[in-house]
Amino acid sequence: MKEKNTPPLFGRVALIGIGLINSSLARVMRRDGLAGHIAACARTRKTLDKVMELGLADSVTTDPGVAARDADLVVIGSPLGTYAEIAQHMASSLKPGCIVSDVGSVKESVIRDVGPHLPPGVHLVPAHPIAGTEHSGPEAGFAELFETRWCVLTPAAGTDAAAVEAVADLWRRAGMKIQMMEASRHDKVLAITSHVPHLIAYTIVGTATDLEGDLRDEVIKFSAGGFRDFTRIAASDPTMWRDVFLTNKEAVLEMLSRFSEDLIALRRAIRRDEGQTLFDVFTRTREIRRGVVSAQQHIPPKEPEDGAA
């Protein structure tokens, strides 16, 4: 399926799980001719039919072992709770020199769940391309998803340098910036920037869902700035997010405790009419926004009403 004159980065690539991220990666590999053969694995025939229809793979299977056989690169892109079983299933199919990577939002658990199952000579290079939308499934993917975003790699110390570089090169081709990081540190950073915000969004949308009937209808009708953003976040894939919280439990609970303490302090300030406390906190948060903007993680909102009160 090579479409350019440069040789493919990898001969055979196995994509285990082919939702938003892996299907977007498949599109990048197709576009740039990065893989000699793409083998896609999914749990259901329905998904695999869709993958073939979309032309995202050269072969499809429901068996991770079949997909991974003779692969030069395996990329796990299924919910984190499936990793251990997948690793177990495909272990005996992996050839020496194969690179096993993934796209999960938690990284310590990959080393814990996948590492022990891999035969000697197979390289584990966990990766987290920080990109996504609230949509899921292979039809939701697109090749431009990764452009200008960060991809964090968290290989254990002593991992084969060439294997790490090969994974880095793949994501660079997808348009990403590469950052090396310790897995435990990655999990702490993502807990506060992504996991806890998602949990909060799920919570407040749930709180609104539980309101008395007609009040709930009006909440939907007049969903202004803040809440509408939250409903988008809270529309994300339930299975994927369940597994994120269960696998990054320690860091999420730690950051959630800090958040809860801070929220209680603000609630207390409101109850006691302490306007200055509120003003000070609200002023301070503008600073971090400036940091985010200058770190170019910001894309200006398209719509004017996002801050509606």
Add this chain to the structure above:
Amino acid sequence: MKEKNTPPLFGRVALIGIGLINSSLARVMRRDGLAGHIAACARTRKTLDKVMELGLADSVTTDPGVAARDADLVVIGSPLGTYAEIAQHMASSLKPGCIVSDVGSVKESVIRDVGPHLPPGVHLVPAHPIAGTEHSGPEAGFAELFETRWCVLTPAAGTDAAAVEAVADLWRRAGMKIQMMEASRHDKVLAITSHVPHLIAYTIVGTATDLEGDLRDEVIKFSAGGFRDFTRIAASDPTMWRDVFLTNKEAVLEMLSRFSEDLIALRRAIRRDEGQTLFDVFTRTREIRRGVVSAQQHIPPKEPEDGAA
């Protein structure tokens, strides 16, 4: 300043406070020739100079009484905490038949803070155009801000029908849909759709700000989907939001209690590895998102990474 052949809706309009909302309203009135004369009032000369430079008003003053004298319509657009004093200051300048309205995000407090100061024959029609951005000040406004959004009017029972209709007509000209509602009900709905989401966004961005130095730097660098949305919300005007929380205290505290209980339940589920509980909540929240989308309060996100994990 009439620019069309239809007569202006109002002879003299006084805009008390001219930030994002009132300056956008001024632009609409200019564009469509809705006001014979626009008098702008702000606390500082700097703001008033900017207003004249932008051509948003025919006269400017720092005195609400001067602006309101002989006005047919007064629109208060300053932080909610200033309403009582403004009403007191301008009361003696108001002519019979004048309509006093506002654009604040809390409505019961308007009736409480402004109502008692108005002389007989002056009509109070509180309004909340649900639109905004995280930017503030007269230079941040634009005439299209209100298009397709809701404007909620909360006049007390028995308010002059022609006055209510005049205010409704103004906001319709700005492109808004009009909804009549009781003030107390408005305040409850907005507490959950807007006020509590903003408080939460301020809180979590504050929590991140308090992280140890190098961890905080990485949080800014890798601010993914959820968190970046939150930083935008948390960049909103501190004074305006302080006053929102203090004036809508009861409803905010009530909704905040519900939210906190729900968050504790999810935290408990994470701690006890209760995946099914998490999955059920996350699945249920997709429904309300569908409601928001079908209520046309949703505009598709421009950028692909908004749901990044």
